[in-house]
Amino acid sequence: MIKEKLFKYLTQAAALCSVVFLFGIIFSIFKEGYAIFAEVGFFKFLFGKSWHPTHYPPEFGILPLIISSLVVTSGALIVSVPLGVGSAIYISELAHPKAKEFLKPLVELLAGVPSVIYGLFGMAFLGPFVSRVFGLPIGLNAFTASIILGVMVVPIISSISEDAINSIPRQLREASFALGANKWETIIKVVLPAAKSGVISSVVLGFGRAIGETMVVLMVAGGATAIPRSIFKPVRPMTSAIAAEMGETTMGSSHFHALFGIAIVLFIVTFVLNLITEWVMRTKGRNGT
Amino acid sequence: MGLRKLKEILGINALRLAILISVIFLFLFIILIFVKGGKLISFTFLTQPPKAGMTKGGIFPAIIGTLYLTILSLLFAFPIGVLSAIYLVEYAKENLLVTIIRTAIGTLAGVPSIIFGLFGLAIFVVTFGFGVSILSGSLTLGIMVLPLIIKASEEAIKAVPDSFREASYALGATRRQTILKVVVPTAIPSILTGAIMSIGRAAGETAPILFTAATFYTRRLPKSIFDEVMVLPYHIYALMTEGTSPEYQVPIAYGTAVVLLGLVLVISSVSIIIRYRMRRSKKW
Numbered sequence: 001m002i003k004e005k006l007f008k009y010l011t012q013a014a015a016l017c018s019v020v021f022l023f024g025i026i027f028s029i030f031k032e033g034y035a036i037f038a039e040v041g042f043f044k045f046l047f048g049k050s051w052h053p054t055h056y057p058p059e060f061g062i063l064p065l066i067i068s069s070l071v072v073t074s075g076a077l078i079v080s081v082p083l084g085v086g087s088a089i090y091i092s093e094l095a096h097p098k099a100k101e102f103l104k105p106l107v108e109l110l111a112g113v114p115s116v117i118y119g120l121f122g123m124a125f126l127g128p129f130v131s132r133v134f135g136l137p138i139g140l141n142a143f144t145a146s147i148i149l150g151v152m153v154v155p156i157i158s159s160i161s162e163d164a165i166n167s168i169p170r171q172l173r174e175a176s177f178a179l180g181a182n183k184w185e186t187i188i189k190v191v192l193p194a195a196k197s198g199v200i201s202s203v204v205l206g207f208g209r210a211i212g213e214t215m216v217v218l219m220v221a222g223g224a225t226a227i228p229r230s231i232f233k234p235v236r237p238m239t240s241a242i243a244a245e246m247g248e249t250t251m252g253s254s255h256f257h258a259l260f261g262i263a264i265v266l267f268i269v270t271f272v273l274n275l276i277t278e279w280v281m282r283t284k285g286r287n288g289t
Numbered sequence: 290m291g292l293r294k295l296k297e298i299l300g301i302n303a304l305r306l307a308i309l310i311s312v313i314f315l316f317l318f319i320i321l322i323f324v325k326g327g328k329l330i331s332f333t334f335l336t337q338p339p340k341a342g343m344t345k346g347g348i349f350p351a352i353i354g355t356l357y358l359t360i361l362s363l364l365f366a367f368p369i370g371v372l373s374a375i376y377l378v379e380y381a382k383e384n385l386l387v388t389i390i391r392t393a394i395g396t397l398a399g400v401p402s403i404i405f406g407l408f409g410l411a412i413f414v415v416t417f418g419f420g421v422s423i424l425s426g427s428l429t430l431g432i433m434v435l436p437l438i439i440k441a442s443e444e445a446i447k448a449v450p451d452s453f454r455e456a457s458y459a460l461g462a463t464r465r466q467t468i469l470k471v472v473v474p475t476a477i478p479s480i481l482t483g484a485i486m487s488i489g490r491a492a493g494e495t496a497p498i499l500f501t502a503a504t505f506y507t508r509r510l511p512k513s514i515f516d517e518v519m520v521l522p523y524h525i526y527a528l529m530t531e532g533t534s535p536e537y538q539v540p541i542a543y544g545t546a547v548v549l550l551g552l553v554l555v556i557s558s559v560s561i562i563i564r565y566r567m568r569r570s571k572k573w
Contacts, residue, residue, distance in 0.1 A: 086307025212401025
């Protein structure tokens with residue numbers, strides 16, 4: 001009997017590890033990051049227009065970094081939502097069963113390509129290409145980063161949307177066909193509305209993935225810390241500021257704390273996105289579709 | 290009727306276009322990497338350390354470093370992940386504690402990888418004093434892949450039919466015996482495929498190891514888990530951004546990318562194939 005209890009507690013302890021790790025993460029970024037809020041002030045940190053951590057006196061306003069993140073992430077979604085959701089609908093509604101069996105694992109496989117390889121592709125191939133096509137001095141900018149990031153997020157959006165679309169009962173489609181609707185009308189008016197919550201969560205998840213992605217933007221976005229005037233300007237999203245500058249700071253300096261401060265902002269954003277996805281998925285459960 | 294038909298044709302071709310663009314782009318991307326980097330792959334490239342200020346030689350230390358980090362992170366995360374999944378499926382009831390655990394796992398899965406890196410830096414490197422080392426890096430990566438392993442194991446354990454458990458109870462087995470002798474052995478192939486998937490993820494991540502494990506260049510191989518290492522993904526990044534002679538170093542970066550991509554693609558296609566086979570051959 002004691003063995004039974006021990007085993008149960010062992011598994012429970014393992015499950016609690018995730019809680020401990022999560023609190024560890026929250027604790028460590030807040031412990032190192034709160035100092036910058038105390039030093040600079042909450043609003044000046046979030047909405048300050050210049051990020052010059054190494055100037056004298058240093059300026060710690062992360063608005064340019066936030067704007068950069070938003071620009072690159074929105075750009076990525078403009079690329080990835082039509083491609084991802086379109087592919088998902090095609091795979092589940094139109095593809096031949098044989099093609100489906102080939103496309104589904106392919107999408108899964110591509111979701112596993114390391115981001116640094118996308119970064120390499122952007123830096124060595126797409127960047128020079130963009131600079132030639134648009135006549136820019138340098139091809140590493142928000143536009144190029146958005147394209148790479150967008151393509152990277154396609155498999156994520158596509159596989160989650162596909163699951164959602166696939167789980168729509170066949171009877172709904174049959175009922176629509178029986179009423180005389182054709183394939184396209186069935187997709188637009190029956191299948192998509194029924195799969196709405198899954199498709200929305202796939203987009204929210206894609207957004208979270210894109211805004212948290214580091215290597216691609218670090219390598220491809222160009223790195224300038226001014227507020228971008230156009231999408232063809234180099235930018236420095238939050239993640240790439242942390243990755244690029246952490247190596248140059250001394251531990252315990254204001255700059256060091258500021259980078260952890262950025263991490264706090266980033267964490268809160270992704271945490272909220274996560275709650276939204278969970279909430280969307282849960283409302284779907286209640287409506288019973 | 291004409292307009293409806295036209296709309297249908299346009300709409301369906303738009304969807305076809307979406308998947309074509311995605312597939313073509315991704316194929317071109319992968320082919321480009323293999324074409325540009327493939328010609329570098331040779332026995333020397335795979336078995337020699339870098340030479341002449343990173344402009345010649347191979348990437349052997351980076352391959353070894355990646356193996357160390359991935360294996361160690363899995364050794365750490367796999368037992369915790371499987372045990373967590375057992376708890377969530379077999380023991381957990383719907384109460385506050387379980388809700389908290391589930392929310393924590395879901396949140397952990399969505400935390401950006403660079404934040405894991407900062408956490409690893411603050412906790413393992415500094416507070417625990419492990420320094421920039423294999424140990425710090427593996428622990429950080431392990432925590433990052435933990436939610437993946439839990440999720441895969443949970444699904445695997447859930448897929449074991451209740452009749453198996455009932456048969457075991459009917460024979461007089463206790464709960465623990467049923468789990469260890471019936472449920473886990475039945476679920477283990479799917480659990481392992483999940484684990485293999487997470488190897489791919491751990492091997493390819495760069496951001497969490499930037500400040501916890503990776504170094505641009507060491508000639509010697511790591512002697513203990515407290516040494517810093519060269520790692521494939523970081524090697525690509527460093528060659529592209531810190532290199533001084535791009536005409537030699539960009540090709541090496543492509544070559545390294547081929548090795549990393551090959552590694553990850555082989556690992557994940559193995560697990561995908563096993564899973565599809567299993568689904569088809571499942572008898573219950």
